Amino acid sequence: MDYKDYYKILGVEKTATAEQIKKAYRKLARQHHPDVNPNDTTAEQKFKEVNEANEVLSDPEKRRKYDQFGADYQRYEQAGAGGTGRGPGGFDWSQYAQGGQGGNPFGGFGGGASFEEGEDFSDFFSSLFGGMGGGAGGRSTRPGAGQDYQAELELTLAEAYHGGPRTITVQGKNLRLTIHPGVADGQTIRLRDQGGPGRNGGPNGSLLITLRVLPDARYVRTGDDLTQDVPVSLYRALLGGSQTVETLSGTVKINIKPESANGTRLRLRGKGFPVYRQEGKFGDLYLRLNVQLPQNLTEQEKELIKQLAQLRGEEI
Structure with a gap:
């Protein structure tokens, strides 16, 4: 042997x-x-x-x-x-x-x-x-715990943000579980008594579900904070003004200061990711301004830009 x-x-x-x-x-x-x-x-x-x-x-x-x-x-x-x-x-x-x-x-x-x-x-x-x-x-007669089962569950970033009920099938059995808001990629949830049967009257094993939070092209998550790129027109970046932004928590209105440079970061407190198992607590949302240059300029627009350049003392 x-x-x-x-x-x-x-x-x-x-x-x-x-x-x-x-x-x-x-x-x-x-x-x-x-x-x-x-x-x-x-x-x-x-x-x-x-x-x-x-x-x-x-x-x-x-x-x-x-x-x-x-x-x-x-x-x-x-x-x-x-x-x-x-x-x-x-x-x-x-x-x-x-x-x-x-x-x-x-x-x-x-x-x-x-x-x-x-x-x-x-x-x-x-x-x-x-x-x-x-x-x-x-022959052993001592009780023994059953085998733990392993499974994975994929979530979008929005599903990890909001949480809610989900159903997973393991070993041919449909199991319903509740995802708490704020879960992280790689986090494991244990469902007791849903694993293999116990030995000699021992307890059943557990089901260990590893959560896989899928990447989202709109956001970068760092702990409980989020970073989001916001496209801003050249004119609003120069002159300032308000703009609406879609976030995971809904629509918010932001104020852009005049002469905001490309890459400027705005911090919205409490608009980030929920803190896991701490109801009412959230991280912060950072908005990074991405200034958009105008495309397909008309001849009149080009002339006006030349005039602006001359006013600024630049030769074109």
């Missing part, structure tokens, strides 16, 4: 933190998820391996046992799985005894322990962890 290097499967070092393991798992789970790779048996197998690795490395107790036993796995194979806890190779396994296996931490090898049918864990996993529950035949 082959030893499984869970760290290698997730692409992390053995010194990886819990957050690094979580990040690596989410990335690989999205990449190899069956919903993303329909009818791809290779991706399906990889998805199972990634989930198995995360099942162990994300649980401090399982990770400790894996780190403790995993390094001695090859020595175990050479020593044998004698019921006395000391194999023909002379290696004493009694130091690892957890009960129910005569001192052999891998007592499930050879057909002893296994998880419930449909868990999609390898024989290595089942033998290493399933045999430590102390139940009949080495």
